Amino acid sequence: MLLDALLLNAAILLAAVLALWAISVRINDVSFIDSFWGAGMAMLAVVSWLQLGPGAGPLTTLIMAMTAALGFRLGIYLLRRWRREGEDQRYARILKKDREAGRFAFAALTKIWLGQAVLLFLVSSPAQVGILASNAGSGPLPPVALAGLALYLLGVFFEWTGDWQLARFKADPANEGKILDTGLWRYTRHPNYFGDCAAWWGIWLCCAGVGWNYALYTLPGPLFLTFTLTKWSGAALLEAGMKKKRGDKYADYIARTSPFIPWPPKRAA
Known part of the structure; x- marks a missing residue:
């Protein structure tokens, strides 16, 4: 069936x-x-x-x-x-x-x-x-599904808020040529990609709530998504273009900001 x-x-x-x-x-x-x-x-x-x-x-x-x-x-x-x-x-x-x-x-x-x-x-x-x-x-929902829901909600917050902050930043002509490094973008260079990734791992945990055998069968899904967002068509491709367009400004942003998982920025040397 x-x-x-x-x-x-x-x-x-x-x-x-x-x-x-x-x-x-x-x-x-x-x-x-x-x-x-x-x-x-x-x-x-x-x-x-x-x-x-x-x-x-x-x-x-x-x-x-x-x-x-x-x-x-x-x-x-x-x-x-x-x-x-x-x-x-x-x-x-x-x-x-x-x-x-x-x-x-x-x-x-x-x-x-x-x-x-x-x-x-x-x-x-x-x-x-x-x-x-x-x-x-x-x-009742199994504990692993509740954990998945919590991770999903964290991911949704980062993805939706990150996209909203980026849209507002781009809409302001005064930001032409600048790097968005405030809000969630201060803690990760890709809050929207991190959020999408976290949300799908949350859905996978909910699938595990149905049965760990089903979670094992579908594990390639979130694994591939994580790979594509970090190494293939997501962050890696976007950053290659940003390095060409923004040069030293983006290099400085890279030096102080976490590449994917949110983390407090590094202090200037």
Whole structure:
């Protein structure tokens, strides 16, 4: 039953991806895929919850609500950013040669949309499995799930507040060329990425509340997310660009500020 439900989720995700791919071909821009990263995870959580019908217990509903709130908020935030800033230059560089050669549609599907769909399904697996495998009924939430909820709420605070502080900073013309080093950005160079990571580890702990065997099966999800946020397309890629644009200013910020986990800044020598 669990496998059948996951296959249905995969089919729904593929249908959504193909529809969005067709839109991206029509507008000649795939950049809005970033907004689907969060919204797609939320969609899979809601679909998983709906498959249970009346059998959804408190832990099941909690995992769904946690994932939906996290994913839909991120999706709306990134969609608004794309509408405001236009095509993301990362995707423009990836697809430049294919666009010039008239292969944009095929490349957008194979290089961007399908790959992202696989990773999205993997990262959101703790939420999907935690919801679909839950048989907690109406009993109290297990301690590990309460710990997961606490970690999730910490992550949500850092992600949402960090994004809000960054948006306010960018909206002020007086900050042009400056480095945001106040608020949460004083304690970590990436409060939003740290928050997203912590929130998903919290969801994984809630999945462990359903059963540690299910948590073990879905462990690659938060592990991959942690890797991509710290070493691949998240902090590492962003910092490479910031070093080029801000030079010594950003180097000074790096020297005194924790790279990921919040920590008091170092004092100047």
